[in-house]
Amino acid sequence: MRADTSTSPIPVTPTGLSRRAERFIEVNGIHVPHQSVRHHRDAWIGHGVPAAEVDRATDFQERWGGLALPPAPFYEGGRRILGADCPEGSAAGGWSFPAGTCRVSMAYGFMIGPEGAFGLDAHRWTPLHASTDGWVESLALADHAGRCAKTVTKITGEAVQSLELREYEPIPEVLGVTDTWWRGKDSLIALSRGEAVGLEAPQCLEAHVYGGLDAWGLHGG
Structure with missing residues (x-):
């Protein structure tokens, strides 16, 4: 069977967000073409990545992959485009995977942690928000507050x-x-x-x- 290497269709706004965050994505977000990570499954598992971690990265890609949002007020603007990559095991235990591309060269990366938190991989793992939904809600709130204050x-x-x-x-x-x-x-x-x-x-x-x-x-x- 031939591997699926096609790009994913342009997604709709993810469900489960506040109306503020939904409007923020609808008005300010751009969905860029992006590849599914499903075709990496066998290769990643072959390199020792647990199947459950591949599934987590796949689910993230299907929900958030290819979504570009305006810069965050902190962290040099944060992620440029959300997107999953190969999960990585840590010395402290658990698995994480990259959450997308940076806007500038930085001393840390943004990762999705073992429990699904959105955070920084710096000198140590630092969860910022309990999920990527929280990160996007924070961006939407910053945009709203900046316009209204x-x-x-x-x-x-x-x-x-x-x-x-x-x-x-x-x-x-x-x-x-x-x-x-x-x-x-x-x-x-x-x-x-x-x-x-x-x-x-x-x-x-x-x-x-x-x-x-x-x-x-x-x-x-």
Whole structure:
């Protein structure tokens, strides 16, 4: 039987996202031609990759493969195009696979971890969001907040630790692990800890405070 080397059809917007994220993909996303990874299955298994890990990478490719989104506010813009590649075993146990191509040369890569988290492969594995859905929700929220806020304040390094969040509530749809979003009375806060944790570089802590938001700007989804 001949291997399937054809490109996948242009996908529809993935299901299960918030309406905000759906609109973000529909308006800002571009689906570029991409190959299925199914034709790599036998070769990857032959190199010792468990079949279940090949299936995980295949499922990711079918849901997200070929989706190009606008730059993220952190991580030098993040992924350029989402897409799976060959799973890799780690010395600490478990398997991960690359999540797509970078926009620029970086000291780390973006991976999908053993439990499905979207994160950084740097000095150590650092999950940013519990799934790729959370990463995309975060991008959509950043786009929305950037358009609706009257002010955007960037805070870096030790000053991030002094942010007072007791009157804020976490935004659940971003599925935050190391990176989180918070909603206050008239502002949103995005906290990025991934580089600080993954590179063991506390000076890389960063937060963006989006101020002057009305009810639509706070929720908008």
